Amino acid sequence: MKSFNFWIIALLFAVTSCTIDKTDYEAETGSEVPESYEFKEATSLTSGNYKISIEALNGAFYKGYNELRLKITNTQNNQELTTASVTFLPILSNADGSKSSCPHEYNVAYDATNKYYSGYSVFTGESTTTASWKLYISFTADNQKYEINKDVTVEKQSNKNLNMTAFAGNDGEQYVIALVSPQKPTVSENALVAGIYKYNKPTTPAGTFPDPSQFSYSEVAGYTLKLDPRMPEPSMGNHSSPNNKDLTQETDGLYHGVVNYTMTGNWTLNFIMMNQNGLIVKGTIVPTDHTPGVEGVKSELYIDTLF
Amino acid sequence: MKYIIMLLFLGISVTAQNQHAHHDSIKKLEEVTVKSATKKKIETEMKMAVSVDEFLSSSDNISFIKRGAYAWEPLLNNMSTERSTVTIDGMHVFGACTDKMDPITSYVESNNLASIDIKSGQEGSLHGSTIAGSIDLKRKSTQFGLQKRWNGAYQTGFEFNNKQFFNLGNVSYSGTKFVADGSISYRTADNYSDGNNDEVKHSQYNKFNTSLGLAYKTSELSSLRLDAIFDMAKNVGYPALPMDLWLSRALITSAAYKQLFEEGLVRVVDTKVYFNTIEHYMDDTTRPENLVHMDMPGWSTTYGLVSKANLKKNDYSSEIQLNAYDNLSIAEMRMYPQDRSERTMFAYSWPWVTTRFAGLSMNNSWDISERSQINLGGSLGVNYNYSKYVEFNWIFHPGAPQEKTRFLPSLNAAYNLNIDQFNFSVGTGYGHRAPSVSEGYGYYIYNSFDRYDYIGDPNLKNEISYEGNASAGFKNERLSIQGKINYFYIQNYIIGKILSLGSPMNYQSVGVKGYTSLDYATLLNMSANVSYDILEHLHWKGTLTYARGMDDKGGNLPFIRPLSYLTSLHYMYKNFGIQTSVNGDFEQINYSPEYGEDLTGAYTIWNISADYSFKINKVKSTIQIGAENLLNEYYSTYADWGNIPRMGRNIFTSLKVNF
Incomplete structure (x- = not known):
């Protein structure tokens, strides 16, 4: 009988002792991304x-x-x-x-x-x-x-998925690209929406402050934002994803495309912005090879996200 | 908590039953086996104290993919474990490792097994849908009312090459009403050395295994049996992989009720419910060359039912089996930079994939004359898959269904003929199988052999096998010759193909492969066995095997064994035995560079061992000493993952005591 008891105690110990917990996936993605729809x-x-x-x-x-x-x-x-x-x-x-x-x-x-x-x-x-x-x-x-x-x-915008970037284009103009959605990306093909804006340089001398002609911006029309999302951290070796779509302008004035996130973590949206004539206004092609241990090279035009 | 209560209950019932043990032994419960080609006694020609893997490798149609010294992946008919069903007493158990570091055979130990039942091709469809066949690990189960009530065995041994030290003990009690089997074992081994006497780093292992089986005779013709196996492996190195195993644990439990019938068509009905759970945690912090670390825990939980009926009437006998199980497979990937508090990524390599299977199988056998027999079998299964986090599957397969139901039919027929000392058989089979969890739903599963990340496809078609087999043999008192051949034509053969889209993720990876279906692939297996008793106590045995696997373009399939041979001599004198064997492979000419293979050279290994049996009081003991790879040849085989070298000269000693 002693041996039976021994086994039972051994099994009891084995069954109850702690192991690694499974990841609570829903809670995990929620905690990284503050979300507000109200x-x-x-x-x-x-x-x-x-x-x-x-x-x-x-x-x-x-x-x-x-x-x-x-x-x-x-x-x-x-x-x-x-x-x-x-x-x-x-x-x-x-x-x-x-x-x-x-x-x-x-x-x-x-x-x-x-x-x-x-x-x-x-x-x-x-x-x-x-x-x-x-x-x-x-x-x-x-x-x-x-x-x-x-x-x-x-x-401060603590949701990195609503990041923005401001830069001077090769055409000498001042641009701003701001992410509009998704607020809370998922591991999937996410509809990516961004606004592209340009500073309209004043053509007339300033009037009484605030003179709107001195502070005029407009939505850029007919551009294309080429997208190459990658995971920049050295450990990820410049990982990317398939089935992404470049952003083009739709009737709401915003630019719509698709970003496919293959896993959670830090991502960089590498962009190349082209004007109506297909000329590059800003952005560089990033290397596509798998380079483990090396931080991914970013385009000169990029926005970081995290989820 | 459930099993704790169950175990407590077990403990109480053990005490209770022992007190009420009767002494009326009228009938023993005996298994009515209709047809089986089981391997008896868990030991090989060369070695009496073997691991399960070593024992399996002594079978002609089993070969192994080896990722180290532990947990070899058995290939049946040169097909990997997705294509075969591996069961423990008919129970389905699924490994929790995406990299196949834990085949089911790694969760048992040689001292809790009675035999291993290997069936080739569709003949093995009794336990569920298969292409290659089935491997059923049969647990020890002592009969009721043996004359000797207590039986036990103890084995210990030491192997010098990797300082493996093992202790295996098992004990059984056989009463008229109550039977108990218990076993406990522990193995520990250091790194082994190859034929150049270089240490192969990360090849150590530690394994603890214990099992308990209790049976109670509920009536003259019925019994209830409860079984449990607990297995734990810790700090196991996989030299061929970029990571090791920190801990794996398995709890395999079942409760079975068996009813015998003295008259009528139905002779035995044996119904079992089972539950098993496996957890498997990889660890790559042991590898300093890894700049980043990835945790890859995996879990696999299975509930199931297997019910078997044996029928017999005159010249007809039949086995009918109902299999049903529900498995949930989960595997996570989580990467860390040097600073472990920061997280780099998270993804599921198995996104909570549920597999439900229910199938009814049947094997019928008619003795149509004294010399000939016909076997007809078939099964129909329903396989259902559900991927909880299907978004991971949508990355590469947008819009793939979250649920998928497949019907898996199977048919087989065989004819056996015995004429005097000759025997012949021909057979044919047809069967489907569903893609495995990895093939269907795997996500960035790194394969360190071809260094690609693998992506599953939920829309893969069923693999369909058309099979033919034949054998011929001759046997007289001294000479036995047996030749076997089988041929598989497999439609929609699932294999990884390079994807033009997607980018690799794992550290060592070079690209992404997706599981895709080839139009077809073909596989041919041949073996010849000869044994001859040269003298009364001098026996010779020889085996030759050959296999060829080709894809639809005439290219080679990976992991196909080249021409290989084994020849052995066994001499006995009184209580003294000596055996020697030479085995090897020819050059692997038909290798597959597409799947990461390179040319593997020929090798020859010479083994020798001697044993002596003696009795102290009534205790039967055997002592053995021997050497594997006596000439210390440096070699690796076609199926050694990443060409890791095999073990060099290994002197082994063991002692076995039966009481």
């Missing part, structure tokens, strides 16, 4: 009888692409103002007094279906002690033009 009021401004509420994802402005929803309410009768012509201008002031802007929708149009004024702003930097953002908004109501402004805080 629009909340990020700031509000008041001018006379009117209150302007600006809604953004998660109720905050982040570096990179921000979809904005503006609502103008008459505080007297609580009626929403839907017919105003609204302009929106974000201005960045540096310590040296220099002022600049970022890609934005200057004329914010009313979206009757969703009942808000729809715009966007691609903040190119976070608010710091030496750099502060201010929003300049104007609208017309009762045949009167209202102009207001307010300081806002632009926070």
